[in-house]
Amino acid sequence: xxxxxxxxxxxxxxxxxxxxxxxxxxxxxxxxxxxxxxxxxxxxxxxxxxxxxxxxxxxxxxxxxxxxxxxxxxxxxxxxxxxxxxxxxxxxxxxxxxxxxxxxxxxxxxxxxxxxxxxxxxxxxxxxxxxxxxxxxxxxxxxxxxxxxxxxxxxxxxxxxxxxxxxxxxxxxxxxxxxxxxxxxxxxxxxxxxxxxxxxxxxxxxxxxxxxxxxxxxxxxxxxxxxxxxxxxxxxxxxxxxxxx
Numbered sequence: 583x584x585x586x587x588x589x590x591x592x593x594x595x596x597x598x599x600x601x602x603x604x605x606x607x608x609x610x611x612x613x614x615x616x617x618x619x620x621x622x623x624x625x626x627x628x629x630x631x632x633x634x635x636x637x638x639x640x641x642x643x644x645x646x647x648x649x650x651x652x653x654x655x656x657x658x659x660x661x662x663x664x665x666x667x668x669x670x671x672x673x674x675x676x677x678x679x680x681x682x683x684x685x686x687x688x689x690x691x692x693x694x695x696x697x698x699x700x701x702x703x704x705x706x707x708x709x710x711x712x713x714x715x716x717x718x719x720x721x722x723x724x725x726x727x728x729x730x731x732x733x734x735x736x737x738x739x740x741x742x743x744x745x746x747x748x749x750x751x752x753x754x755x756x757x758x759x760x761x762x763x764x765x766x767x768x769x770x771x772x773x774x775x776x777x778x779x780x781x782x783x784x785x786x787x788x789x790x791x792x793x794x795x796x797x798x799x800x801x802x803x804x805x806x807x808x809x810x811x812x813x814x815x816x817x818x819x820x821x822x823x824x825x826x827x
């Protein structure tokens with residue numbers, strides 16, 4: 583039994599990522615992403631689905647919406663439009679902020695755009711929940727991670743028009759770009775995107791290259807357990823091993 587416990591400790595130690603260099607990978611298959619998350623020993627710390635948002639029916643629109651909302655959208659801060667709808671208490675997850683961003687020759691400067699918008703369910707074909715993104719088609723959307731300890735992020739990515747290509751650019755906490763890739767075939771019904779990094783992720787920029795407008799939903803945040811947490815996991819494994827003796 584002690585041999586088994588030693589193996590568990592070795593696995594726990596292996597789960598801590600090497601910090602040499604800055605590497606990140608993009609996944610478009612949720613099963614592959616889940617496998618990589620488990621192999622890397624990362625744990626889920628929170629999910630933001632935007633379902634605490636309120637929206638307002640607009641005459642002639644296919645569904646309800648809210649916006650424009652001010653930047654940034656964050657936890658614990660009311661963010662409402664002129665109809666009084668949006669996020670009364672801000673986001674649920676304190677590990678996340680969203681903001682609109684300028685899109686052009688360099689869409690990656692952290693510069694405020696024209697605000698954010700929330701589309702209610704069924705506003706777009708195949709869209710069944712609240713989604714959030716930049717208010718205008720000519721802007722991009724930033725996801726910010728203020729805690730500075732998230733090393734993996736997944737989300738559902740939507741196009742606000744026809745099927746298009748969305749560029750995903752990932753930065754570390756120092757603003758250094760560590761990944762840029764294009765997700766093809768993004769539609770109004772959503773596409774899964776996952777990013778795994780060996781350093782903390784500071785920001786992810788998503789930009790619809792056809793300028794249909796990009797939207798996001800179901801943002802899941804992951805991190806590697808802190809050493810104290812790994813120690814508790816190892817102690818738990820030891821207790822289980824002793825009980826089985």
